[in-house]
Amino acid sequence: MAYPGYGGGFEDFEVHMPGLQIEVEEPLPGTDPHVLPGGYPGYPAFSDSYPSASDPMWTYFTVVAGQDGEVDAEELQRCLTRSGISGTYSPFSLETCRIMIAMLDRDYTGKMGFDEFKELFAALNAWKQNFIAIDQDRSGYVEHREMRQAIAAMGYRLSSQTLTTIVKRYSKNGRIFFDDYVACCVKLRALTDFFRRRDHSQQGFANFLYDDFLQGTMAI
Numbered sequence: 001m002a003y004p005g006y007g008g009g010f011e012d013f014e015v016h017m018p019g020l021q022i023e024v025e026e027p028l029p030g031t032d033p034h035v036l037p038g039g040y041p042g043y044p045a046f047s048d049s050y051p052s053a054s055d056p057m058w059t060y061f062t063v064v065a066g067q068d069g070e071v072d073a074e075e076l077q078r079c080l081t082r083s084g085i086s087g088t089y090s091p092f093s094l095e096t097c098r099i100m101i102a103m104l105d106r107d108y109t110g111k112m113g114f115d116e117f118k119e120l121f122a123a124l125n126a127w128k129q130n131f132i133a134i135d136q137d138r139s140g141y142v143e144h145r146e147m148r149q150a151i152a153a154m155g156y157r158l159s160s161q162t163l164t165t166i167v168k169r170y171s172k173n174g175r176i177f178f179d180d181y182v183a184c185c186v187k188l189r190a191l192t193d194f195f196r197r198r199d200h201s202q203q204g205f206a207n208f209l210y211d212d213f214l215q216g217t218m219a220i
Contacts, residue, residue, distance in 0.1 A: 071113075
């Protein structure tokens with residue numbers, strides 16, 4: 001078993017928001033992971049060392065977040081719809097927005113702060129670029145074989161049985177639409193993060209309590 005890498009392939013990608021053009025310097029989900037000892041591709045942590053007030057996205061975030069300084073699922077859905085990040089594809093459902101927040105909600109508040117907000121947009125843009133590359137006919141969906149290729153390109157090394165299960169879960173009449181594609185990417189990353197934090201030897205094995213398992217997985 002190998003965990004996916006989050007480096008390579010998107011170093012020069014930019015986050016596009018209304019009136020904003022922000023270069024993302026942090027490594028993003030890529031297609032050329034660097035394998036570390038134990039068979040795991042590289043997985044650099046997202047940096048939050050920059051001063052938020054000097055970031056061009058900070059102004060946009062404060063409008064979206066409102067007075068509490070955080071973004072919940074409904075606020076995120078409105079934000080993503082207005083930003084146009086889904087392009088010509090259907091807007092993200094509220095359920096997909098919920099699991100987007102859960103992916104980065106490390107303190108289980110059900111909301112995200114500025115650092116998580118920027119990290120999410122970086123990941124979304126990377127996943128969108130992957131989807132567009134696969135959806136060459138601009139049909140708005142990808143098929144089973146293409147979805148398998150996309151998952152492998154993100155660095156996941158999964159069994160054929162697991163891939164079949166994933167594809168069946170997120171397809172509708174043999175088609176995976178953009179919203180479901182992103183939901184799949186979010187859940188794969190979130191569950192991988194959850195498992196890897198407990199895999200102390202980084203060998204694909206982990207021990208955790210039942211309550212810990214439920215807390216980590218039911219939130220996604």
